[in-house]
Amino acid sequence: xxxxxxxxxxxxxxxxxxxxxxxxxxxxxxxxxxxxxxxxxxxxxxxxxxxxxxxxxxxxxxxxxxxxxxxxxxxxxxxxxxxxxxxxxxxxxxxxxxxxxxxxxxxxxxxxxxxxxxxxxxxxxxxxxxxxxxxxxxxxxxxxxxxxxxxxxxxxxxxxxxxxxxxxxxxxxxxxxxxxxxxxxxxxxxxxxxxxxxxxxxxxxxxxxxxxxxxxxxxxxxxxxxxxxxxxxxxxxxxxxxxxxxxxxxxxxxxxxxxxxxxxxxxxxxxxxxxxxxxxxxxxxxxxxxxxxxxxxx
Amino acid sequence: xxxxxxxxxxxxxxxxxxxxxxxxxxxxxxxxxxxxxxxxxxxxxxxxxxxxxxxxxxxxxxxxxxxxxxxxxxxxxxxxxxxxxxxxxxxxxxxxxxxxxxxxxxxxxxxxxxxxxxxxxxxxxxxxxxxxxxxxxxxxxxxxxxxxxxxxxxxxxxxxxxxxxxxxxxxxxxxxxxxxxxxxxxxxxxxxxxxxxxxxxxxxxxxxxxxxxxxxxxxxxxxxxxxxxxxxxxxxxxxxxxxxxxxxxxxxxxxxxxxxxxxxxxxxxxxxxxxxxxxxxxxxxxxxxxxxxxxxxxxxxxxxxxxxxxxxxxxxxxxx
Numbered sequence: 306x307x308x309x310x311x312x313x314x315x316x317x318x319x320x321x322x323x324x325x326x327x328x329x330x331x332x333x334x335x336x337x338x339x340x341x342x343x344x345x346x347x348x349x350x351x352x353x354x355x356x357x358x359x360x361x362x363x364x365x366x367x368x369x370x371x372x373x374x375x376x377x378x379x380x381x382x383x384x385x386x387x388x389x390x391x392x393x394x395x396x397x398x399x400x401x402x403x404x405x406x407x408x409x410x411x412x413x414x415x416x417x418x419x420x421x422x423x424x425x426x427x428x429x430x431x432x433x434x435x436x437x438x439x440x441x442x443x444x445x446x447x448x449x450x451x452x453x454x455x456x457x458x459x460x461x462x463x464x465x466x467x468x469x470x471x472x473x474x475x476x477x478x479x480x481x482x483x484x485x486x487x488x489x490x491x492x493x494x495x496x497x498x499x500x501x502x503x504x505x506x507x508x509x510x511x512x513x514x515x516x517x518x519x520x521x522x523x524x525x526x527x528x529x530x531x532x533x534x535x536x537x538x539x540x541x542x543x544x545x546x547x548x549x550x551x552x553x554x555x556x557x558x559x560x561x562x563x564x565x566x567x568x569x570x571x572x573x574x575x576x577x578x579x580x581x582x583x584x585x586x587x588x589x590x591x592x593x594x595x596x597x598x599x600x601x602x603x
Numbered sequence: 604x605x606x607x608x609x610x611x612x613x614x615x616x617x618x619x620x621x622x623x624x625x626x627x628x629x630x631x632x633x634x635x636x637x638x639x640x641x642x643x644x645x646x647x648x649x650x651x652x653x654x655x656x657x658x659x660x661x662x663x664x665x666x667x668x669x670x671x672x673x674x675x676x677x678x679x680x681x682x683x684x685x686x687x688x689x690x691x692x693x694x695x696x697x698x699x700x701x702x703x704x705x706x707x708x709x710x711x712x713x714x715x716x717x718x719x720x721x722x723x724x725x726x727x728x729x730x731x732x733x734x735x736x737x738x739x740x741x742x743x744x745x746x747x748x749x750x751x752x753x754x755x756x757x758x759x760x761x762x763x764x765x766x767x768x769x770x771x772x773x774x775x776x777x778x779x780x781x782x783x784x785x786x787x788x789x790x791x792x793x794x795x796x797x798x799x800x801x802x803x804x805x806x807x808x809x810x811x812x813x814x815x816x817x818x819x820x821x822x823x824x825x826x827x828x829x830x831x832x833x834x835x836x837x838x839x840x841x842x843x844x845x846x847x848x849x850x851x852x853x854x855x856x857x858x859x860x861x862x863x864x865x866x867x868x869x870x871x872x873x874x875x876x877x878x879x880x881x882x883x884x885x886x887x888x889x890x891x892x893x894x895x896x897x898x899x900x901x902x903x904x905x906x907x908x909x910x911x912x913x914x915x916x917x918x919x920x921x922x923x
C-alpha cells in the first residue's frame with residue numbers, strides 16, 4: 306500500500322519535472338525563433354520569400370540582399386552615426402554619471418540629500434515632450450546635429466542610483482588614508498575610486514551603450530537630414546519608404562536591378578543587431594547583475 | 604526633505620549663507636565633480652519644465668514661450684471635451700495593465716520553473732534565449748512582427764492559407780492588437796523580470812526546502828508553500844511600481860510597432876503617441892502640452908501613492 310503511494314508520487318513528480326522542462330524549452334524556442342527567421346531569411350532569395358513567405362528553412366540562398374544593401378551609401382553613413390553616438394555618448398555619460406553618483410554617495414557632502422532629491426524628482430515629474438522638444442530644437446538649436454542624439458541621455462537617474470548604491474558600499478577608510486597622504490578629492494576619485502569600481506562602471510556603461518545603440522526616439526524628434534539617420538531610423542525608413550532603392554543607395558544612385566525589398570529590410574536588421582548578438586555571450590552577465598542590483602537596491 | 608541640522612537652527616540668514624559658502628569651498632573638488640551632472644539636470648530636466656506653461660497659452664513659435672497669449676484652461680477644455688481624452692487614457696491604462704499582469708505573471712512562472720531545473724547547461728541556454736529579446740530595439744521587433752503578420756507574405760497568413768483559411772489583414776484589425784502587443788511585451792520582457800524573480804528566489808535559504816523534503820513534500824508543494832510565499836513581496840512591489848507608472852505609455856514600443864497606421868489607433872493610441880503626433884504632425888504645441896501636463900500630474904499622483912504603498916510592504920524598494 307505505502308509502496309503504491311510512493312510510486313504514484315514519484316510518477317507525478319517525474320511528469321511535473323518533464324512538464325517544467327517542456328514549458329521552458331518551448332518558451333525559450335519562441336524567444337529565438339524570430340531572430341532565426343530574420344537571420345536565415347536575410348540570406349534567402351527574394352522570389353522564395355515572395356512565393357512561400359518567410360520560412361524556418363528557406364530553400365534558395367543568396368548574398369544578394371547584403372550586396373545590394375552594402376553597395377549603397379546609406380548603410381555606411383547610418384553605421385557611422387550609430388557608432389559615433391554610441392561610443393561618444395557612453396563615454397561621456399559614464400564619466401558624468403559616475404562623478405555625480407560619487408558625490409551623492411559621499412558622506413562628507415552636506416548637500417547630497419538635496420542633490421539626491423533633485424535627481425529623484427525628475428523621475429516622478431517629468432517635463433514631458435513639449436518642453437523637451439522646444440529646449441533641444443529651439444533653445445539649444447541642436448536639430449540635425451549629432452549632439453541631439455547624445456546630450457539628452459548623458460545622465461540617467463536610474464543608472465546614477467545604481468552607482469550610488471555601489472559607492473556607498475566602499476569603506477570610508479580609503480578616503481581617510483588617501484587624504485592623509487595628501488591626495489585631494491579629485492585624485493581620490495580618478496586614481497582610487499575609478500579603478501576599484503570597474504565592475505559597476507562596466508555594467509552601467511553597457512546599459513548606456515545599449516540605450517544609445519537602440520534608441521530611435523531622439524532621431525525621430527530631431528533628425529530630418531538622412532545623412533545623419535542612425536541605423537534604427539534607417540530600418541524605419543526602409544519599412545515605410547516607398548522608394549527604397551534611392552534611400553539605400555544614397556540620394557542620386559539609380560539601380561537598374563530589381564530591389565529585393567524584404568532582403569534589404571532583413572539584411573539591415575541583421576547588420577544592426579549583429580554586434581549585439583555577437584557580443585551577447587560576453588555581456589549578458591553584466592546586464593543580469595545590473596538588473597539585480599537595480600531591482601533590489603532601487 | 605532635509606531637516607536643518609541642530610547647529611544651524613539658531614543661526615541668522617547671513618550665517619546660513621556663510622556656512623553654504625564654507626561648505627562649497629571646503630568640498631570644492633567634490634562639488635566640481637557633481638557640476639556636470641547638476642548642469643545636465645538643470646538644463647535637460649528643470650528648464651524644460653517651463654514647457655508646461657504652454658498648456659495655458661496659445662503658443663506660437665514667433666511669440667515664444669513668454670510672449671504667447673494666455674488662454675487659461677482652453678487647451679484642457681478642448682482635450683477633455685473631445686472623445687480622444689477617454690480613448691487615449693483608457694488605451695494607456697488598459698495596455699499597461701495587460702503588460703503588467705501577463706508580463707509579471709509569465710516571468711514569475713518562468714522563474715519558478717527555471718529554479719527547478721537541475722540540468723546546468725539546459726538552464727543556462729534557456730535563460731540566455733529568454734533574455735535575448737530584451738537587447739533589441741522596438742524597430743527590430745516591429746520588423747519581426749511584420750515578418751509574421753504582414754498580409755501578403757507573412758508567416759501567419761501563409762500558414763492560414765495552407766490550411767485553407769482566408770488571409771487576414773492584421774494591420775487593419777484594431778481589435779486584435781491589444782493581444783498582439785501583450786504577446787510582444789511578454790516576449791521582450793519575460794527574461795528581464797524573471798531575472799529579478801530568480802534573484803529573489805536564490806535568496807531563499809536552502810534549509811526550508813531541506814526540511815520540506817524530509818517531511819515528504821513534492822517539488823510542486825515546495826513551490827506553492829515555500830517559494831511563492833517567500834517572494835510574494837517582491838512580486839507585489841514590482842506590481843505596485845508598475846501600477847504607479849500606468850499613465851506612462853511606452854512610446855518606443857507603440858510607435859515602433861504601430862507607427863502612423865491610423866487604422867489601429869482606436870485600440871493602440873496611447874497618451875505618449877497622441878502627444879507626439881499633436882506636436883510633430885499637427886504642430887499644435889498647446890494641445891500637446893496640455894495633454895503632457897495632464898499625464899505628468901496623473902503620473903505624479905499615481906507614482907507617489909503606489910510607491911508609498913510599496914514602501915510599506917518592503918522598505919528597501921521604496922525609492923522608485
